[in-house]
Amino acid sequence: MSADPLISVKNLKKHYNDGSIKALDDVSIDINKGEVVVIIGPSGSGKSTLLRSLNLLEIPTSGTILFDGTSVTDQKTDINKLRQRMGMVFQHFNLFPHLTILDNMTLGPRKLLKMPKAEAENNARELLKKVALEARAGDYPSQLSGGQKQRIAIVRALAMKPDVLLFDEPTSALDPEMVGEVLDVMKALAKDGMTMVVVTHEIGFAKEVGDRVVFMDNGKIVAEILPEEILKPTNNERLNTFLAKVL
Amino acid sequence: MFLLELSVKDWWQDLKDTFILNFITDDRYMYLVRGLGVTFAVTIGATLLGVLLGVIIALVRSTHDKNVHDMRPGVGRIILIILNKIANIYLTVIRGTPMVVQLMIAYFVIFVSVSQHKIFVAILAFGINSGAYVAEIIRSGIMSIDPGQFEAGRSLGFNYAQTMMYIIIPQAFKNVLPALANEFIVLIKETSVSGYIGLQDLTKGGDVIRSRTFTAFMPLIAVAIIYLVIVLFFTRLVGILERRLRNSER
Ligand SMILES: Nc1ncnc2c1ncn2[C@@H]1O[C@H](COP(=O)(O)OP(=O)(O)O)[C@@H](O)[C@H]1O
Ligand SMILES: [Mg+2]
Numbered sequence: 001m002s003a004d005p006l007i008s009v010k011n012l013k014k015h016y017n018d019g020s021i022k023a024l025d026d027v028s029i030d031i032n033k034g035e036v037v038v039i040i041g042p043s044g045s046g047k048s049t050l051l052r053s054l055n056l057l058e059i060p061t062s063g064t065i066l067f068d069g070t071s072v073t074d075q076k077t078d079i080n081k082l083r084q085r086m087g088m089v090f091q092h093f094n095l096f097p098h099l100t101i102l103d104n105m106t107l108g109p110r111k112l113l114k115m116p117k118a119e120a121e122n123n124a125r126e127l128l129k130k131v132a133l134e135a136r137a138g139d140y141p142s143q144l145s146g147g148q149k150q151r152i153a154i155v156r157a158l159a160m161k162p163d164v165l166l167f168d169e170p171t172s173a174l175d176p177e178m179v180g181e182v183l184d185v186m187k188a189l190a191k192d193g194m195t196m197v198v199v200t201h202e203i204g205f206a207k208e209v210g211d212r213v214v215f216m217d218n219g220k221i222v223a224e225i226l227p228e229e230i231l232k233p234t235n236n237e238r239l240n241t242f243l244a245k246v247l
Numbered sequence: 248m249f250l251l252e253l254s255v256k257d258w259w260q261d262l263k264d265t266f267i268l269n270f271i272t273d274d275r276y277m278y279l280v281r282g283l284g285v286t287f288a289v290t291i292g293a294t295l296l297g298v299l300l301g302v303i304i305a306l307v308r309s310t311h312d313k314n315v316h317d318m319r320p321g322v323g324r325i326i327l328i329i330l331n332k333i334a335n336i337y338l339t340v341i342r343g344t345p346m347v348v349q350l351m352i353a354y355f356v357i358f359v360s361v362s363q364h365k366i367f368v369a370i371l372a373f374g375i376n377s378g379a380y381v382a383e384i385i386r387s388g389i390m391s392i393d394p395g396q397f398e399a400g401r402s403l404g405f406n407y408a409q410t411m412m413y414i415i416i417p418q419a420f421k422n423v424l425p426a427l428a429n430e431f432i433v434l435i436k437e438t439s440v441s442g443y444i445g446l447q448d449l450t451k452g453g454d455v456i457r458s459r460t461f462t463a464f465m466p467l468i469a470v471a472i473i474y475l476v477i478v479l480f481f482t483r484l485v486g487i488l489e490r491r492l493r494n495s496e497r
Contacts, residue, residue, distance in 0.1 A: 057398055059317060075319065084404035094399035098417050107413060108403040160403060 004069065005030035006164060006195055007054060012063035014049050014219075023049040024060065025219035031164070031197060036190045038206040038227075039199045041216035042242055047199040050216070051166050054197065055079075055086045068163065084112055087157030091169040093149040095141035101128070101152055102137040105159045113160065120159070127155040131185055147178030151185050164195040171202060201246050206230060215239050269465040275456050279469065282452025289369045289438045289448065294431050296374025301381025306411065307334045308382070309389045314407075334382070341379035347440045349376055354444040365446040369438070377434055384426045388419035421492060428485040432478055439474070449473060 007030070014024040023046045031037050039047045052058040054065060056072055056079050065072040067082055096104050105124035109115040115123075128134040131151040141149055150170055157165055167186070171179040183205050190196060190209040200206065206213050207227045215223040215236070223236045231247075233240055270276040311331035318324045341349065353372035354362060361367060392415050400410035442451035453470035457463050 055402060057402065080401075080404045080406045082404075083402055086402075088399075088402035090395060090399065092393075092395055094393070094395040096396065096399070096414055096418075098421060108405070111409065111413065112404050157403075 003033065005066075006033045006035075006068055007031040007197075008064075008066040009050075009054070010064045010066075012050070012053060012065065013061045014046075014053065014058060015061045022219045024053065024063075027063070027216075027219070027221055029214065029221060031195065033163075033195055034193045035211045036196045036198065036209050038210040038213045039197065039216060040201065040203070040206065040213060040242070040246075045216040046219040047216050048168050049219075051168050051197060051199050054166060055083050055088060057088075080112075084108075084160055085163045087160060087162035087165045089150070089153050089157055089165060089167045089170050091173050093141075093146070093153045093173075095149055095153055095156070097141050100138050100140055101133070101144075104141065104152065105156045108156070108160050124155075124159055127158055130188070131155055145178060146174045147181045150174065150178075150182045154182075154185055154189075158189075164197065165189070167196065167198040167200065169199050169201070171200065203230060203243070203246055215242070217242075265460075265462055265465050269456055269460050269462060270469070273459075275459065278447070278452035278455050279449060279466075279473065282447055282449040283473065285366060285441070285447060286435065286438055286449040288366055289373055289441060289446070290431065290434045292366075292370035293373035293377050293434055293438070296370060297377030297381045297430070297434075298427065300375065300378025301385050302416070304334045304337065304378060304382035305385035305389060307331055309386055310407070310411075338379050338382065341376055346373075346376055346437055347443055350440060351443055365441075365444055368444065369441050369446050373434060373438055376437075377430060380433075381427065381430055384423050384430065385419060388423035388426075389415060391422060392418050424492060425485050425489045428481070428488060432481050432485070435477060435481070436474060 009027060009029045009031075012024050012027040013022070015022055025046075027046070027050055029037075029050075039050065041047050049058055053060050054067070054072070060073060063073070067086065070082060071077055072079065072082060095101075096107070099107065102121060102124055105127065106115075106117070106120040109120040109123065110117060125134055125137060128137055131154070133148060133151060133155075136144065136148070136152075141152070144152065154165070154170075170186070171182050174182065179202070183202060186196070186198070186205070187209050198205070198210075207230050210227040213225045213227055213230055214221055215225065215238075217238050223234065223239050225234065225239075230243070270279075307327070307330045311327050315324065315327060315331075318327070350369065350372045353375075354365070354368050358368045358371065396414055396418065397410055400414040401407075405413065438448055439450040441448040442454060445451075447455065450470055453466040456466035460466070
């Protein structure tokens with residue numbers, strides 16, 4: 001008997017310009033608790049749109065998304081409550097430049113989870129230790145390198161104690177020498193059992209920590225592969241060309 | 248040689264006499280001191296009111312522009328559209344008519360019942376006027392914030408208002424602080440038309456002296472110099488503020 005999936009997407013469509021652009025064209029996917037699902041695919045294939053639909057940053061044209069049994073798309077759902085449990089990490093970090101690292105991390109827990117200041121700060125410092133940035137608690141984001149910013153963005157999301165983390169190309173804006181430190185944090189999270197949905201071009205990461213790899217093209221999920229199969233030729237020509245390009 | 252010395256001496260004596268007549272006799276300098284107090288009271292009061300109004304109008308306008316297209320039909324959307332209409336009418340009227348006319352309408356038409364409190368009426372009139380300009384300053388500040396900031400706030404679970412309050416407004420405010428300070432400087436000069444409703448601000452104070460002493464040069468030049476010194480002082484301050492803000496960005 002398998003448990004219900006944490007996230008269940010059914011027949012999701014997202015159209016622009018009255019349907020002339022189909023960013024998502026009938027996408028269905030289940031994501032189970034503790035799973036690391038990696039989404040790959042060429043630019044413009046709808047990866048971001050799918051990921052951002054999960055927490056309703058994009059409002060789908062049709063289809064349903066269930067998160068832990070609750071409909072994300074239902075107008076009666078308090079989306080803000082659901083978003084507290086779905087952390088998101090962006091390509092460009094999006095740290096709050098007017099707040100210190102510590103305040104970046106405690107703003108959500110204090111205002112939304114009503115956590116006492118001392119507790120929120122203790123939690124934040126514990127998380128900072130995990131990414132080896134505890135010395136930077138009082139610094140502002142502008143004082144950090146790209147890799148450090150992204151590590152902070154990850155622990156800022158974690159401070160809300162979410163059930164799932166959504167990553168949209170978390171290493172694409174980084175200098176090559178900083179990619180590793182961010183991927184290491186993500187790998188550690190995966191090992192701890194965090195449910196993760198990761199849009200990335202890092203095939204090595206997909207292979208090493210992914211439970212499933214989903215290939216998108218033209219707004220559709222066109223192939224699902226096991227990580228260990230990622231280097232083997234498939235019967236999908238588009239996937240083969242894509243993999244040949246990114247590898 | 249002797250003649251020239253005499254005339255310089257005469258000229259100097261003359262200057263001293265007019266100075267004494269205009270500022271010392273009957274403590275006339277007090278017209279300027281009290282006037283300056285009124286000018287500052289009106290300017291500061293109007294700035295505070297202007298910023299308050301400006302933030303509200305800016306929030307209405309940017310919320311409308313950002314959200315109205317993908318809002319679900321309903322009461323909220325209708326209210327937002329109406330508020331935005333009101334904001335636009337306010338901006339059009341205030342920016343399309345002269346300040347003096349607005350001041351006189353405020354005093355002689357709208358706030359007749361409280362017309363004995365001239366400072367109060369002036370603060371309202373200048374504040375409502377300034378609000379229109381502040382609104383556009385703040386709105387440009389809000390629009391200049393990276394949309395990713397908004398998304399990061401929403402993705403944590405903050406609602407629209409919380410995201411604005413904790414994340415967008417503080418950054419927008421910081422970005423436009425120099426522009427707001429400039430608006431304060433502009434207001435200092437703008438309030439010089441307060442005399443139209445009989446309020447004795449700095450300008451009117453100088454004018455009163457002129458009408459008492461029948462000399463125009465001294466009191467009016469004195470008024471001009473005082474404005475200039477104040478404006479230069481605050482301009483310097485804004486410059487320092489700008490540098491500080493720039494440095495804290497790094
Ligand atoms: N606001 C929008 N208006 C019109 N088209 C859009 C908009 N946002 C995204 N799209 C289109 O949707 C498609 C999918 O975009 P996206 O999900 O960002 O792709 P990916 O993340 O895989 O690169 C692209 O063709 C893109 O041009
Ligand atoms: Mg993308």
